[in-house]
Amino acid sequence: MSARRVKPSLYISVDIEADGPIPGPYSMLSLGAAVAGAQDPDGFTPADPEHRTFYRELRPISEEFVPEALAVSGLDRERLRTRGAEPVVALAEFSRWVRKVSADAQPVMCGYPASYDWMFLYWYLIRFTGASPFGHSGCFDMKTLYATKAGLPLRAVAKRAMPSELLPKRRHTHHALDDAIEQAELFAQLMAWPGQQLTVTC
Numbered sequence: 001m002s003a004r005r006v007k008p009s010l011y012i013s014v015d016i017e018a019d020g021p022i023p024g025p026y027s028m029l030s031l032g033a034a035v036a037g038a039q040d041p042d043g044f045t046p047a048d049p050e051h052r053t054f055y056r057e058l059r060p061i062s063e064e065f066v067p068e069a070l071a072v073s074g075l076d077r078e079r080l081r082t083r084g085a086e087p088v089v090a091l092a093e094f095s096r097w098v099r100k101v102s103a104d105a106q107p108v109m110c111g112y113p114a115s116y117d118w119m120f121l122y123w124y125l126i127r128f129t130g131a132s133p134f135g136h137s138g139c140f141d142m143k144t145l146y147a148t149k150a151g152l153p154l155r156a157v158a159k160r161a162m163p164s165e166l167l168p169k170r171r172h173t174h175h176a177l178d179d180a181i182e183q184a185e186l187f188a189q190l191m192a193w194p195g196q197q198l199t200v201t202c
Contacts, residue, residue: 008040010105011140012098013049013184015176016117017073019065023123027060029075029084031094031121032176035101036110036184037191044191049184054097055177059084073174091128098133109134112159112183114141142187149195166193 013036020026033054037046060077070077085093098107111117118139125132132138146162147154159167168185170178 006041008038008105009108010038010102011036011108011110011184011187012101013180013187014109014111014117014121015179015183016120017075017174017176018120019060019070019075019077021066021069023120023127025062025064026066026069027062028058028087028120028124029060029070029073029077029080030057030176031055031090032178032180033094033097034177034180034184036187038105039191044188046188046191047184049181049188052101053177053181054094056085056090056093057083058087058090061087073176087124088128091124095125095129095131095133102133106138107133108138108140110140110142110183110187112142112186114139114143142183142190145187145190149190149193151196163193163196166190 012033014031014033016028016032017030018026018028031054034049035047035052036049037044039045057075057080059080065077101107109118109121122132122134122136122139143157144154146152146166147157150157166186166189168182168189170182170185172179172182
């Protein structure tokens, strides 16, 4: 009996900017994505994170927003009301892009941390397209990956405490595409990193 073929995973770094803490009452205003690399039974192969990318700015879906959250991205909600893409169009375009770049691989969203970005992304995908190219659980948290390899409790993890060789050379700008590319670089470094055991003192 032949062994069951394991489909490779294609890791796609995703970053979103939003104007509040949860989707629905608040809006996802921009969506950036960059292919970070692929993994098969032979290992992980990094990709040039600037080679295959996606970016859209979206029309807000509600009148509510948190000024502090909006200020992080610097996006103009009034401009996006008239010039932002309709979510149903943008998310359909994103789904098609994910399927195209994934080809025969299984797409996996990755983020640092993944929870906030995945919450908005998955909600928007289901709300506006009815399906997710990642399935319901196809997300990978880089913060957890680092904590596991470093032997640290998750809540003890911070980028500023990571070894310098892991950190991306690009700046974190709070522009969704810039940050998706930066995080794709971090993901490739983490996948290649053998890890270390650190001692945590209280």
